[in-house]
Amino acid sequence: MKHESHSPDQSLGQPAVVVDNVSKVFNAGGRQQVDALLDISLTVQPGEFVSLIGPSGCGKSTLLRLIADLLSVSSGSLVVNGKPAAQARLDQDYGMAFQQAGLFDWRNVAKNIELPLEIRGWDQAKRRERSAEMLELVKLSEFASHMPWQLSGGMQQRVAIARALAAHPPLLLMDEPFGALDEMTREHMQAELLSICASTSTTVIFVTHSIPEAVYLSDRVVVMSPRPGRITATIDVNLGGNRNDDTREASEFYGKITEVREALRGIEHVGGARGIEDR
Amino acid sequence: MNGASLQRKVANAAVPVAFGVGFVVLWEFLVRWRDIKQFILPRPSMIWKEAVNNAGFLRSAATVSGTNALVGLVCGIIIGCAVAMIANRFKILAELVTPLSAAISAIPIVVIVSILNNMFRIGSEVPRRLMVTIVVFFVVFVNVARGLRQSNSTQMELMRSYAASPSQVMKKVRFPNALPFLFTAIKIAAPLAVTTAFVSEYFGGTQDGLGQKIPAAMANSKDPLGWAYVGAACVLGLGFFIAANVLEYVAVPWQRSRNSG
Ligand SMILES: Nc1ncnc2c1ncn2[C@@H]1O[C@H](COP(=O)(O)OP(=O)(O)OP(=O)(O)O)[C@@H](O)[C@H]1O
Ligand SMILES: [Mg+2]
Numbered sequence: 001m002k003h004e005s006h007s008p009d010q011s012l013g014q015p016a017v018v019v020d021n022v023s024k025v026f027n028a029g030g031r032q033q034v035d036a037l038l039d040i041s042l043t044v045q046p047g048e049f050v051s052l053i054g055p056s057g058c059g060k061s062t063l064l065r066l067i068a069d070l071l072s073v074s075s076g077s078l079v080v081n082g083k084p085a086a087q088a089r090l091d092q093d094y095g096m097a098f099q100q101a102g103l104f105d106w107r108n109v110a111k112n113i114e115l116p117l118e119i120r121g122w123d124q125a126k127r128r129e130r131s132a133e134m135l136e137l138v139k140l141s142e143f144a145s146h147m148p149w150q151l152s153g154g155m156q157q158r159v160a161i162a163r164a165l166a167a168h169p170p171l172l173l174m175d176e177p178f179g180a181l182d183e184m185t186r187e188h189m190q191a192e193l194l195s196i197c198a199s200t201s202t203t204v205i206f207v208t209h210s211i212p213e214a215v216y217l218s219d220r221v222v223v224m225s226p227r228p229g230r231i232t233a234t235i236d237v238n239l240g241g242n243r244n245d246d247t248r249e250a251s252e253f254y255g256k257i258t259e260v261r262e263a264l265r266g267i268e269h270v271g272g273a274r275g276i277e278d279r
Numbered sequence: 280m281n282g283a284s285l286q287r288k289v290a291n292a293a294v295p296v297a298f299g300v301g302f303v304v305l306w307e308f309l310v311r312w313r314d315i316k317q318f319i320l321p322r323p324s325m326i327w328k329e330a331v332n333n334a335g336f337l338r339s340a341a342t343v344s345g346t347n348a349l350v351g352l353v354c355g356i357i358i359g360c361a362v363a364m365i366a367n368r369f370k371i372l373a374e375l376v377t378p379l380s381a382a383i384s385a386i387p388i389v390v391i392v393s394i395l396n397n398m399f400r401i402g403s404e405v406p407r408r409l410m411v412t413i414v415v416f417f418v419v420f421v422n423v424a425r426g427l428r429q430s431n432s433t434q435m436e437l438m439r440s441y442a443a444s445p446s447q448v449m450k451k452v453r454f455p456n457a458l459p460f461l462f463t464a465i466k467i468a469a470p471l472a473v474t475t476a477f478v479s480e481y482f483g484g485t486q487d488g489l490g491q492k493i494p495a496a497m498a499n500s501k502d503p504l505g506w507a508y509v510g511a512a513c514v515l516g517l518g519f520f521i522a523a524n525v526l527e528y529v530a531v532p533w534q535r536s537r538n539s540g
Contacts, residue, residue, distance in 0.1 A: 070436050090442045102433030105533035106455045115451065119441045149533055 014082050016171055016203040017044040017067055022076035023228075024062055035228035036062045040076070042222065042231065046170065049197060049204045051214035051221045053260065059229025060207040064173050067205065068096055081170060092120060094171040095164030099179045101156040103148035103163075110135065110144040113163045120167060134162040137196055154185035161193065165200065172197070172204045179209065187248075190216055194243055211264070215256045216243060223263040233263035321503040330507035336492075337511045344488040345515050347404055348476040351411020352469060352519075358412065359419025360461065364449060366420075367427040380417050388414075388475065392482045402485045410479040415468040422464035426457025459534045462527035469523040473516040489515070 024037040036059045044050050052060045065071040067080060069089040080088035088094065095116070103112050113131040114122075122130075135141045138158040148156060157177060164172055178186045190213060197204055208214050214221045215237055223233040237256055239247055247253055303323045309315070310322045317325070330337060366373035383391075388410065395406035430453055438448045480490025489512045496505035528535060 065436075068440055070439055089440060092442060094440070096437065096440045098433050098436070100433045102431065102437055104434065104452070104455070106458070106531075116441045119438075119443045119447055119451075147533065 014046070015043045015079075016046045016048070016081060017042070017205065018077075018079040019043070019063070019067070020077045020079070022063075022066060022073050022078060024059070024066060024071065025074045028074065037066075038228035038230050040229070040231060044203060044205060046203050047201050049194075049206065049217055049219045051206045051208055051218040052224060053208055053211065053214045053221060053264070054224030054229075055226050055264075056209075058224040058226035060224060061175050062229065063224075064175050064205060064207055068094060068173050088171075092116065092167050093169055094173050095167065095169040096173045097157075097160045097164045097175070097177045099176040101148075101153075101160040103156055103159055105148055108145050108147055109140065109151070109159050112148065112159055113166050116163065116167050130166055131162075134166050137165070137199075138162045138192065154181050154189065157181060157189065158192070161196070165196065165202065168200065170203060172202050174204065175207045176209065177206075178213070186213070187245075191244070193217065211257050211260050212248070212253075215239070215253060215260060216248065221256075221260050223260065232266060235259055235263060318502050321506055325503040326506040326510060329501075329503040330510060333504060333507060337507060340487065340489045340492045340508065341511045341515050343404075344473070344476050344480060344490060344512070345518075347407045347480070347488060348411055348472040348515070348519065351408045351476065352415050352465075352472040354408070354412040355415025355468065355472070356419050356461075356465065359416045359464070360423055362416075363420050363423035363427060363457075364454065366424060367453065368445060368449070373424065376420065380420065383413065384417055388478055389482055392479045396483045404485070407476060407479040407484065407488070411472045411475045414475045415472055418468040418471065419461065419464045422460045422467075423457050426460025427453045429460075430456050458531050462523070462531055462534075466520070466523045466527065469519040470516045473512070473519050477512060 019040055019042040022037060022040045023035075026032075026034040026036055040063060042050075052063060054060055062071065066073055066078060067085060069080075069085040072086075078085040081091075081093040083091070083093075104115065107115065110128070110131045113134050114127040117127045117130060132141070132144070135144055138161060140155060140158055140162070143151065143155065148159070151159065157180075161174075161177065164174075178189050181189060193204075194217060196202075204217075206214075206217060208217075216239075218237050221235045221237060222231055223235065224230065225232045235256065239250075239252060239256070306320075307323045310320055362372075362376060366376055391413065392406060392410050395409050399405045427449075434452050434456070435448070438452055443451070476488065477490035477493075480488035481494065484491075486492075486495065489508055493505055493508045493512065496502075496508055
């Protein structure tokens, strides 16, 4: 692995996330039963960056919510950071960011970042110190006392990422965090996310609709198909640790994009891949 | 941004003020021109003279009514918020309070005031304040309960991911999210508190508030004075309404930014 293990309690070689034969059925037995996920198995190593990609409705968000213990599995087992998902949530073993920044309007930027720490019961001095550190990381130090509505969409998303990382969780779960951003901001944020993850050696599971985004960011791209949601392909990316704007021009980059697109095409013939962006 | 929006507020206020002044001038002119009898409609200038001559009486009556309205308003807001929060936590209470509040709202104020007047010693202001509290409570309870239910789903998922306790979720997310609803309720309840105070003063008790003075002055053919009391009542109601708006402006700034686009 290219990164060191994150924290001492994360014993070496122990996977960050193990999804074992997990299925998820919504409204089981009801008229509106949805088989959202079927027999999903996925192991993510510490420090690894894994993207989930697939047509709309294939269960990417559901899988992420299961790992986060925001939903519970219908069958199968889920181990996060060496413990059951529910325990990992109670221990705040992960940070989470959504497509919506979900900032709290009545708290300024620093206070937003401090919220998870506040709930953990950290004292104020320690919280202040950490939020200042996180603001520096996302390059928003001057905006510490601004209110969320005074920030642009990209800045709000950076605050949300800083908040997700504030407790230094070993695992980061992100559900289309850059989906609402313009292309320029998006590429900038991708580069920033990579450098933050490299400096904190955080494991990331990242949901996206964009093939280039998945390829640029990931060590591994997991392709999913809908109804019921299954993993149909896993593509190792290996673009190296130091990715930059040149990476986006490299032929290996285009090669991988084609590979992911082809894996998605395979789905298209079965179900129809809607909602995948080629940019 | 603040300076500009304040300026806009002042500009917005100019129209109703100009309208009010024009209305009074027209009124004065019409009464003089058509030679309308004083007991039907006195002239604004007469009312103003009467108001200046009796300023002390007006002030003390307005103070009594204003205090009744304010005490009732504050109690109603506090109890309304508290019950809404408890009902949000324990659904059974919500199922009890909602039909009960519908039932009580259907009882005419006269009846409730009479019952309350019999429960307390003669001359007590408590029944009037209780009446205001009851009216304000329902407005606040209904709105805040709705606000507490409408929490942003991303924020709620975040709180769950932090393993926050139910009381932390209430304090840090649900209640702040319901604040715009609370202030909408206060804006409705503030003028309502004033009129409820007048009405409950009218139906028995000490003859000290505006709710007693207006009909008393009218009955004694002191019409301009009666109208002066009416004017004081208007000022009081308007004062409560403006105070509620200022409070909202200061307390939920994010709502302000959302409204101005
Ligand atoms: N709470 C729920 N109740 C019932 N069905 C649900 C629920 N959440 C998701 N589903 C269903 O599960 C399936 C997978 O949904 P999910 O949100 O995980 O898809 P997704 O891959 O994230 O899609 P998108 O790319 O559009 O975000 C969908 O068919 C959806 O209708
Ligand atoms: Mg989704």
